[in-house]
Amino acid sequence: MSTQTSTDAGTAAPKVVLQIDNLESYYGPIMAIRGVSLKVHEGQIVTVLGANGAGKTTLLKTVSGVMDPEKGTVNMMGADIQTMEADAIVRRGIVHVPEGREIFPLMTVAENIAMGAFTRNDKGAIAADEEMVYSYFPILKERRSQRAGTLSGGQQQMLAIGRGLMAQPKLMLLDEPSLGLSPLLTQEIFEIIVRLNKEQKVTMMLVEQNAKVALDAADYGYVMELGRIVMNDRAEVLAASKDIQEFYLGVSQDENQRGQRRWKQRKTWR
Amino acid sequence: MADTLPPQQTVNGLTINADLSQGPFYIDGQDTTPKLFRLRCQTLGDRTAMREKTFGIWRSFSWNDYFTHAKHLGLGLVSMGLERGEVVSILSEDRKEWMYTDMGVQCVGGICSGVYTTDSAAQLQYLVNDSQSRFLIVENDEQLDKFLQVRDEMPGLVKVIVLDRDGLHGFSDPQIMFIEDLYEKGRAYDAEHPGAFDAAIDATQPEDTAILVYTSGTTGKPKGAMTSHGNLMYSIAAGLRDSPVYPTDDQLCFLPLCHILERVFSVNAPIAAGSTINFAESPETIFDNLQEVSPQTFVAVPRLWEKIYSQVAIRIGDATATQKWAYGQALKAGMARAECEAEGRPVPLSTQLAYRFWDMALLHNLRRMIGMDRLRRGGSGAAPISPDLLRWYHAIGVPVLEGYGMTESSGVISINNADDNKIGTVGPALPGAQIRIADDGEVQYKAGNVFQGYWNNPEKTAETFTEDGWLRTGDVGTIDNEGFLKITGRLKDIIITAGGKNVTPAEIENKLKFSPYISDVVVIGDKRKFLTCLVMIDQENVEKFAQDRRVPFSNYASLCAAKEVQDLIRETIEEVNKDFARVEQIKDFRLIDVLLTADDDELTPTMKLKRSFVETKHAALINQMY
Numbered sequence: 001m002s003t004q005t006s007t008d009a010g011t012a013a014p015k016v017v018l019q020i021d022n023l024e025s026y027y028g029p030i031m032a033i034r035g036v037s038l039k040v041h042e043g044q045i046v047t048v049l050g051a052n053g054a055g056k057t058t059l060l061k062t063v064s065g066v067m068d069p070e071k072g073t074v075n076m077m078g079a080d081i082q083t084m085e086a087d088a089i090v091r092r093g094i095v096h097v098p099e100g101r102e103i104f105p106l107m108t109v110a111e112n113i114a115m116g117a118f119t120r121n122d123k124g125a126i127a128a129d130e131e132m133v134y135s136y137f138p139i140l141k142e143r144r145s146q147r148a149g150t151l152s153g154g155q156q157q158m159l160a161i162g163r164g165l166m167a168q169p170k171l172m173l174l175d176e177p178s179l180g181l182s183p184l185l186t187q188e189i190f191e192i193i194v195r196l197n198k199e200q201k202v203t204m205m206l207v208e209q210n211a212k213v214a215l216d217a218a219d220y221g222y223v224m225e226l227g228r229i230v231m232n233d234r235a236e237v238l239a240a241s242k243d244i245q246e247f248y249l250g251v252s253q254d255e256n257q258r259g260q261r262r263w264k265q266r267k268t269w270r
Numbered sequence: 271m272a273d274t275l276p277p278q279q280t281v282n283g284l285t286i287n288a289d290l291s292q293g294p295f296y297i298d299g300q301d302t303t304p305k306l307f308r309l310r311c312q313t314l315g316d317r318t319a320m321r322e323k324t325f326g327i328w329r330s331f332s333w334n335d336y337f338t339h340a341k342h343l344g345l346g347l348v349s350m351g352l353e354r355g356e357v358v359s360i361l362s363e364d365r366k367e368w369m370y371t372d373m374g375v376q377c378v379g380g381i382c383s384g385v386y387t388t389d390s391a392a393q394l395q396y397l398v399n400d401s402q403s404r405f406l407i408v409e410n411d412e413q414l415d416k417f418l419q420v421r422d423e424m425p426g427l428v429k430v431i432v433l434d435r436d437g438l439h440g441f442s443d444p445q446i447m448f449i450e451d452l453y454e455k456g457r458a459y460d461a462e463h464p465g466a467f468d469a470a471i472d473a474t475q476p477e478d479t480a481i482l483v484y485t486s487g488t489t490g491k492p493k494g495a496m497t498s499h500g501n502l503m504y505s506i507a508a509g510l511r512d513s514p515v516y517p518t519d520d521q522l523c524f525l526p527l528c529h530i531l532e533r534v535f536s537v538n539a540p541i542a543a544g545s546t547i548n549f550a551e552s553p554e555t556i557f558d559n560l561q562e563v564s565p566q567t568f569v570a571v572p573r574l575w576e577k578i579y580s581q582v583a584i585r586i587g588d589a590t591a592t593q594k595w596a597y598g599q600a601l602k603a604g605m606a607r608a609e610c611e612a613e614g615r616p617v618p619l620s621t622q623l624a625y626r627f628w629d630m631a632l633l634h635n636l637r638r639m640i641g642m643d644r645l646r647r648g649g650s651g652a653a654p655i656s657p658d659l660l661r662w663y664h665a666i667g668v669p670v671l672e673g674y675g676m677t678e679s680s681g682v683i684s685i686n687n688a689d690d691n692k693i694g695t696v697g698p699a700l701p702g703a704q705i706r707i708a709d710d711g712e713v714q715y716k717a718g719n720v721f722q723g724y725w726n727n728p729e730k731t732a733e734t735f736t737e738d739g740w741l742r743t744g745d746v747g748t749i750d751n752e753g754f755l756k757i758t759g760r761l762k763d764i765i766i767t768a769g770g771k772n773v774t775p776a777e778i779e780n781k782l783k784f785s786p787y788i789s790d791v792v793v794i795g796d797k798r799k800f801l802t803c804l805v806m807i808d809q810e811n812v813e814k815f816a817q818d819r820r821v822p823f824s825n826y827a828s829l830c831a832a833k834e835v836q837d838l839i840r841e842t843i844e845e846v847n848k849d850f851a852r853v854e855q856i857k858d859f860r861l862i863d864v865l866l867t868a869d870d871d872e873l874t875p876t877m878k879l880k881r882s883f884v885e886t887k888h889a890a891l892i893n894q895m896y
Binding site: 022035072228232 | 411813816867
């Protein structure tokens with residue numbers, strides 16, 4: 001039962017870190033996720049694209065245990081984790097970097113980073129990891145005794161990612177890292193995300209509205225609409241798809257006679 | 271004029287011909303739609319004729335609004351040179367201006383022809399040229415772009431009128447104008463020529479062509495069916511006699527108005543009955559709009575009735591054990607009552623009491639949930655509907671009645687009505703109409719609503735009629751001893767296998783379609799060794815199936831590819847195979863794994879698969895099976 005038909009073919013597929021099957025999640029009576037199945041392979045960056053209300057954040061929350069699904073399974077390296085509490089899931093190696101960073105604003109940068117290692121007690125390794133985080137985000141080192149709430153948006157995002165790294169994640173869930181950031185900062189953050197993936201071997205599941213940067217960074221992508229996956233493929237295939245170009249990348253397909261176009265093509269997801 | 275009227279009868283508030291086998295047909299003393307339209311607007315005045323939802327609020331438009339806009343639109347076109355008997359084409363989604371155009375054009379003696387919004391620029395070009403339209407009305411920038419793409423190939427077109435200015439501010443082109451400017455022209459013309467509009471209405475005759483309805487044309491180019499005022503007056507008079515619509519009724523309009531079914535039911539019927547039309551916002555919001563409007567009378571295609579049922583079934587599937595039990599009991603009581611009524615037996619007191627109890631406790635809420643708590647009569651047409659589905663609706667207290675018709679019969683040939691309903695048939699012929707079955711089984715028809723012929727196409731017209739002047743429907747069917755018509759298939763779709771066996775694919779297809787998991791299916795096998803089929807699954811129900819059985823899938827294609835889904839369809843087919851002889855059994859199948867939309871060639875505007883298109887487009891898939 002492969003859901004990633006186009007990557008699995010041929011090459012020996014890397015280990016599956018996360019496998020979600022038939023997931024359904026509700027907010028009260030409202031069904032936010034209507035049967036989602038997907039896979040994240042070790043070492044990959046997988047992105048989930050979608051507009052507001054597509055169910056992307058709900059999906060991440062369900063994976064990290066903040067929400068419980070109504071139906072379906074979340075399997076991490078062979079173990080079902082959908083009924084586990086969020087703290088147990090962190091201990092298993094899934095770290096959620098939430099939308100809007102949600103750092104601790106009254107604590108200093110250093111304290112925030114230390115909080116990321118809350119579940120660990122290997123002092124020596126923690127110190128080494130702190131240095132690793134600072135090497136990726138030198139600005140945080142400069143400001144380590146500053147209160148986190150006084151950082152700029154981009155720095156806060158860096159801090160949130162750095163804090164997440166401190167838990168030594170096997171899988172990092174990133175919820176809209178580009179939210180509220182300038183294009184330049186967005187690019188910078190994504191460069192670091194790719195480096196972390198390559199150098200620290202952190203598998204990433206990345207939810208984004210900014211399809212361009214997400215597809216550039218990712219290996220594989222899923223497109224969600226109204227709680228369903230409508231399309232999935234390798235990132236470069238998605239980037240070339242007509243629907244993605246029109247609806248997520250803002251590329252106008254063909255110039256019309258008037259030289260401008262306001263209306264949208266109907267989506268087909270083929 | 272009154273003294274020349276044929277004998278009249280008054281039924282359900284409408285005065286119509288006592289003998290509906292002979293034209294001209296009168297409704298309240300009027301023999302054409304424009305004349306009746308004028309009468310209704312005069313008497314109903316400020317009452318609501320239609321509602322449209324803008325920015326989330328239902329806004330009402332009165333019969334006076336309807337009349338004034340139709341008048342200015344019609345006269346505006348006249349001022350620019352529209353002649354009587356000329357065609358005006360409109361390319362727009364359903365909205366009030368569609369009806370303004372329809373009536374405005376007809377009142378000044380023109381012929382109104384609708385173009386589907388899903389049609390391509392090339393199709394638009396063909397329809398405009400074939401109908402010799404000099405005026406084209408387009409909804410918005412999207413539709414205007416179609417015109418702009420092919421404008422050089424439509425030399426006969428004089429003017430294009432755009433309804434919606436969004437995205438076109440600052441756009442100007444000598445051949446294009448906006449609707450407000452057209453109204454303005456009409457207003458000026460009216461001031462200069464007082465009485466011109468009334469005179470134009472008076473000049474309309476029953477034998478004048480009123481509308482041109484292009485048939486989808488699965489083979490060859492679309493053909494424009496000419497439908498006269500008299501045809502439409504008959505369809506309405508005969509249709510409303512036994513299936514009344516009242517001035518207090520609300521209706522919901524959601525199928526394309528280019529389609530004859532929606533046209534007759536949503537334009538002509540309200541004009542006769544004085545009922546109110548509510549436009550659904552979009553195809554995606556029909557279910558919400560149904561709840562909001564809660565129509566008293568509602569006509570839809572089987573697909574929609576199936577969807578509503580599926581939604582209820584899915585909700586029940588997720589209900590608690592107690593709720594499921596109650597639903598089962600309520601349905602049992604409803605079925606018992608419906609059965610007695612269907613057989614014409616008196617309903618025993620115990621059944622009545624049980625039904626009353628469950629109606630109060632559960633069924634009433636269920637009806638409210640699906641927006642049918644006020645529904646007096648639902649209609650289903652344009653495709654065959656499952657008898658079991660109809661029984662379910664009757665059980666929950668929603669009488670859905672199947673009817674039958676075609677473009678060439680101005681929408682209707684037969685309808686089941688509340689007092690005289692036989693599930694599994696499409697009802698008796700309209701009052702005054704005649705149906706006969708030819709030697710080859712073809713249903714042939716003669717009545718006041720048989721169309722005038724195809725526009726500029728005498729050969730095709732001749733093919734459509736028998737030598738003695740009956741309409742050849744192209745459908746195969748039977749009539750039972752009580753006069754109820756049953757349709758079994760299409761004549762030209764009959765498959766002759768390589769073994770020389772004649773098979774009516776529709777019979778097998780309909781049985782398969784009654785499965786909740788199969789949305790549509792095309793049986794293949796002409797000149798082949800055995801029968802196979804291509805299946806379009808019902809996304810919602812199959813997804814639900816996969817979810818309940820924890821079959822992982824990501825997108826539509828992977829859903830179709832899932833082994834469990836393939837097995838599900840195979841089992842459904844094997845089950846249906848049992849009802850057929852060996853040569854008529856389906857040996858193999860493939861699923862169409864792309865989610866088709868109305869934009870695709872393979873689908874009709876009412877979301878049916880088109881056999882010939884499917885066969886050519888999915889030839890590779892078919893060849894895999896042989």
